[in-house]
């Protein structure tokens with residue numbers, strides 16, 4: 320198994336589409352292009368309370384999301400204001416995940432193998448509710464939600 324490590328220094332400002340691959344172990348729903356992407360977020364409908372991203376002194380909002388072997392995102396629902404948002408995805412388990420940020424004009428994924436963390440920075444100006452499915456496990460319910468308001 321290839322373990323890829325991404326640090327905060329590898330944060331990527333998205334100018335279009337970002338795809339980090341190189342993961343040798345896909346989940347049962349496949350890698351990029353798998354079935355996990357098209358499913359609407361269940362969290363949006365369930366009314367879960369949102370964790371609010373923290374505004375830093377540099378004007379970047381930050382939120383850390385832990386993913387695990389039970390296919391959970393914690394928190395599952397994130398709220399932020401329009402602007403720059405930095406996600407840190409921390410994998411507490413061994414199962415690889417690839418959390419996709421389905422945001423028009425700012426798509427990106429946080430591809431994280433077991434016991435690693437990855438950081439993705441996006442910029443969102445349009446308020447809305449955006450799905451964050453895991454590309455490997457989305458159809459198994461591993462879907463988060465970003466609320467920009």
Ligand SMILES: [Cu+2]
Nearest residue numbers: 416453455456
């Ligand atoms: Cu996953």
